[in-house]
Amino acid sequence: MTATFSCDFAQPAVPLPHFWEHTVGSGHATLALRADWQAQLKRAHDELGMKHVRFHGILSDDMGTLICQSDELLYSFFNTDQIFDFLLSIGMKPFVELSFMPSTLSSGGQTVFHYRANVTPPTDYAQWSVLIRKLVKHWVDRYGVEEVRQWFFEVWNEPNLTAFGSGKQNEYFELYRYTVDAIKSVDAALRVGGPATAANAWIEDFIGFCTANDLPADFISTHHYPTDAFGQPGDDTEMQLSKSTRSILQAQARDVRAKAGDRPVYYTEWCTSSNPRDPMHDDPYAAAFIVKTVLEANGLVQGYSYWTFSDIFEENYFPSIPFHGGFGLQTIYGIAKPAHRAFQLLHELGTELLPTTGQHETVDMWAIRGEKDVTVMLTNFALPRHPIATETVTLSLKIAQPESVASLRRIDLEHANAKRHWEQMGKPDYLTASMIASLNDASRMNPEPLSFAYEAGMLNLEVVVPPQSVAAIHFTCPR
Secondary structure: OOEEEEEEOOOOOEEOOOHHHOEEEEEEHHHHHOHHHHHHHHHHHHHHOOOEEEEEOOOOHHHOOEEEEOOEEEEOOHHHHHHHHHHHHOOOEEEEEEOOOOHHHEOOOOEEOOOOEEOOOEOOHHHHHHHHHHHHHHHHHHHOHHHHOOOEEEEOOOOOOHHHOOOOHHHHHHHHHHHHHHHHHHOOOOEEEEEEEOOOOOHHHHHHHHHHOOOOOOEEEEEOOOOOOOOOOOOOHHHHHHOOOOOHHHHHHHHHHHHHOOOOEEEEEEOOOOOOOOHHHHOHHHHHHHHHHHHHOOOOOOEEEEOOOEOOOOOOOOOOOOOOOOOOOEOOOOOEOHHHHHHHHHHOOOOEEEOOEOOOOOEEEEEEEOOOEEEEEEEEOOOOOOOOOOEEEEEEEEOOOOOOEEEEEEEEOOEOOHHHHHHHOOOOOOOOHHHHHHHHHHHOOOOEEOOOEEEOOEEEEEEEEOOOEEEEEEEEOOO
């Protein structure tokens, strides 16, 4: 099937707000006290435009937020202040996930992750309310109400999964009721939402509960991964993905958008797969998946938080292998993966999405107009175990300026692929400074000049796109 696409650069466009930059994910609150985590987050803000960060466990015991000594409840918000002071200092804000349960308030011993976060309901919802009210009021007093009104408060994490509690709606809804009342008692304009579910669950029931009980729900939040509900227990990630479809996340987001009505929708987790040790997270495959998924979500969501910005991550254990298939856009050494470069390309796009014509089984094209440029984004993407081959893409572009300059940047097996270079090094378990420098060089996208034919107002060119790759063609064309 021939990959042929066309576009008129002067035609009317639809808005392309950079909704994917609203929030990015991280793992665990205490990681935010590390210098290397902070350096990588600043890079995600500076290079990728990320504005908020979300992580688990700000209420867990290892943060010291609430403990009990000699039958006295002791509140300490010092560690949260250290984290939020840093976020504001680099121009970012928190997307506050209110989790997990301080053990002194917990009704049981169920925990999750290696840091043993308690996931049981509170024994006393009134005391939970006191904690939330004290904490939020402290932030308002410290940072000012106008600042905190720009934050988002999300109640719990994936309450529909038994890993994070009972999985019962009624228990989550009760927790939400007490939490939203506590936050709104501090300031009614603070934004609170949920249900923070896995796999797009409970949206209609959550809205129905809030409506029936006259409770505010300022936004809808949920999570999805392309591996959700595909395959059988024990199947590897490739098998699960092979049973999915290329645009499954777009279809799910469209369904959630319809259920949410007028409420904003924030996906506070999504990724290439839900496997925390998936080799594809480190490969160009992830870059192609990200570009396609993000651009297909335009108009459906207000925020789309990739999970996560860094491999400095410890839900199961803290790995030391440089490329171990972690969720992060950057490795533990801060080396940019192809996924990081994909978000870099997306960040540099304009904000006007142009109509295009053309269709192919694995190749997709988007054209995005900026103030004085247009970028054509090409992906050649297929799910694992599906047919895919190198394709020659023919582009016919209507453009008024024959003096336009074109350049090409690639993400594929041979370009912007630090993992490939690490493999060629012999997969060392630990990196020296010189190795890190070499891998950083290998991770970069180097623009290549691109020649084209121009005749009768049409610009024609061909671009070869390998399997599981991204090609970004940038045209400088003054208006």
